[in-house]
Amino acid sequence: NAGVMQNPRHLVRRRGQEARLRCSPMKGHSHVYWYRQLPEEGLKFMVYLQKENIIDESGMPKERFSAEFPKEGPSILRIQQVVRGDSAAYFCASSEQAFLNTEAFFGQGTRLTVV
Amino acid sequence: KNEVEQSPQNLTAQEGEFITINCSYSVGISALHWLQQHPGGGIVSLFMLSSGKKKHGRLIATINIQEKHSSLHITASHPRDSAVYICAVNQGAQKLVFGQGTRLTINP
Numbered sequence: 001n002a003g004v005m006q007n008p009r010h011l012v013r014r015r016g017q018e019a020r021l022r023c024s025p026m027k028g029h030s031h032v033y034w035y036r037q038l039p040e041e042g043l044k045f046m047v048y049l050q051k052e053n054i055i056d057e058s059g060m061p062k063e064r065f066s067a068e069f070p071k072e073g074p075s076i077l078r079i080q081q082v083v084r085g086d087s088a089a090y091f092c093a094s095s096e097q098a099f100l101n102t103e104a105f106f107g108q109g110t111r112l113t114v115v
Numbered sequence: 116k117n118e119v120e121q122s123p124q125n126l127t128a129q130e131g132e133f134i135t136i137n138c139s140y141s142v143g144i145s146a147l148h149w150l151q152q153h154p155g156g157g158i159v160s161l162f163m164l165s166s167g168k169k170k171h172g173r174l175i176a177t178i179n180i181q182e183k184h185s186s187l188h189i190t191a192s193h194p195r196d197s198a199v200y201i202c203a204v205n206q207g208a209q210k211l212v213f214g215q216g217t218r219l220t221i222n223p
Binding site for chain 1: 148150155156157158159160163201203210211212213214215216
């Protein structure tokens with residue numbers, strides 16, 4: 001959905017570098033979700049944020065991964081010291097309310113390749 | 116066992132055929148979503164259902180809450196319908212739980 005903007009679309013990082021993925025939700029949406037799609041696997045929940053708050057990070061790896069959604073600007077998913085296993089498509093979704101009988105709007109995804 | 120199971124995993128059909136993709140889930144849900152993903156592309160929401168049936172163009176989605184089952188139908192299928200179709204359920208307000216997806220290929 002063109003309304004949720006993710007950038008970059010493609011990102012190549014060497015092992016050990018940092019990856020920063022950005023997500024601008026649709027206008028008026030204050031709920032942001034990050035999902036990861038590993039090659040040949042289904043989408044998996046990572047983290048749910050509202051403005052300035054992490055609501056649920058139960059799907060985030062314990063180390064190297066962090067997310068924020070500041071008062072101003074996009075939501076950022078940050079992966080430190082990337083490894084080959086981090087190669088995946090990362091999708092952001094936003095909604096006007098929490099996902100309770102509301103439609104999900106997804107971005108185009110960021111495809112991270114770690115070399 | 117996954118909480119959301121789709122069948123079939125892969126489906127190849129000829130243009131014009133009627134297509135059915137199934138989704139079964141084992142958890143309590145508030146809503147079910149059908150999503151479409153083209154190769155290398157983003158994810159598009161097709162339907163959100165909490166009961167009954169919805170129709171949009173050649174696409175029809177149904178859900179049976181008692182049986183914990185949903186189907187996505189495509190009538191008069193076309194090669195441009197070739198994509199991965201994903202079923203996802205709302206498990207509480209926080210998150211969606213996804214099926215593995217069904218890879219649909221429509222040959223001309």
